[in-house]
Amino acid sequence: MKKIVLSALIAGLSPCLSHAQSSVTLYGDIGGGVRWVNGQKGGSAVMFNNNILTVNRFGLYGKEDLGNGLAAVFKLENAFNSGTGALKSAGVLFSQAAFVGLSGSFGRLTFGRQVSASEYFATLVDPTGGQAQSLAIQPNALYFFNYFTNDTRFNNTISYIGHAGGFRFGASYSPGGVAGDLRSGTNVSGTAMYQWGPALGGFGYQKTWNATATQWAQTFHTGGSLQLGPARLYMSYADFSVSGATEGQPTRRDHIPSIGVMVVATPELQFTAAAYYDSARHLANAQDGSGHKVTTFAIAEYYLSKRTELYAEVDYNGFSGAYRTDALNVAGLGMRSGASSTTGVTLGLMTRF
């Protein structure tokens, strides 16, 4: 983490402003390695590992104290492919975050491209922190994201996060901006959680409408975590549904329980493992679209320093019924349509700055 403190510069340029403390921090992470995976079109493949554990990114975080505990904050965060140098999302420079806001004793109010309140909660009860690159180890991206744009961040979002004692709560709203229609392209989301000693529990909710307000996707999510010795256990349950796009189509419904654990075995060595089970009915809103999906993974991280690590990871995704041909999973995992499983093994190196 490099700190570029601009306070002296700003003070020099604008002597009329009182002692406002200002800072901008540049941060990020980049990783790469090798990945072997089977169940692909044409069999198994050895490929470049575009840092599966977390998005390759760089970001700028800024804060200016405005007095009385109030501060202006902003965040710009990019994501890129370490193998090619290309943007992760074509044409979107700050795909991970681009927001500005105020933070103070009232909480934090931010405007811009960011996570929904429900995603905010989901990342806190996820053993990997909700930032993994691949569906292979981040299956929950598919039921906390914007179902209609396949985007894990929400554009044009107004978000509030409050904090009182061990209690935290938040709400976010992404207006659609369509005249005469308050539903088109909107997302409404809320969360509340409570932390008491080693335990955390809470819930999140979100509802997203498509651009023409003919279809919605909704997630109810509850979960928590518990610290036991050098480990933190995670548990969560999500109920995801998508209404039929046309009259007569059934509502898709998924029940998704998951468990996970992160163990800090020694200061250098850290293990993470998790399992997600998804029981779905009416995938793609088809009458016969029932199927199951199981995702499991285990990660070992060895830290050469506080910032640099070597990692090894193994993941398994199994599918049955209509899930074997689910378009998003087939595309996201590069699978052969109809394959019943895919297994991957990754070795990598990552450094953070």
Add this chain to the structure above:
Amino acid sequence: MKISTRIPCIAVVAMLAALSDYASAQPAAAEAAPSSATGTKAAASDAKAARAANRKLAHRVENALARTRGLNSARIIVTVRDGHVTLSGAVNYNEQIPFAVEAARKVEGVIDVENRIRVSGASL
């Protein structure tokens, strides 16, 4: 699906095994401390009391972290040994780390704080 569900079980069992190894290592170190004059029974109860005190302080530190503004401590792991606090686990962005260390330091009974918090996860 039967075969596939076994994999998470194995992974979780392995993690729990690693965890119990750690847990059993702690009392052994604590028991070694009392002098030979005290009986093994007294040593055992001393170790038990020390463990309880560690747990209690960890709980207080965790509560202090949960109440700290600008910090989200949901993924931090707090371990305590005789007033020495170690913070590990993760926060979602690095500007939160000094808040965590500062808040833990201020808790009564904390002698020092070792910071091993890492940054991982989505930017919130």
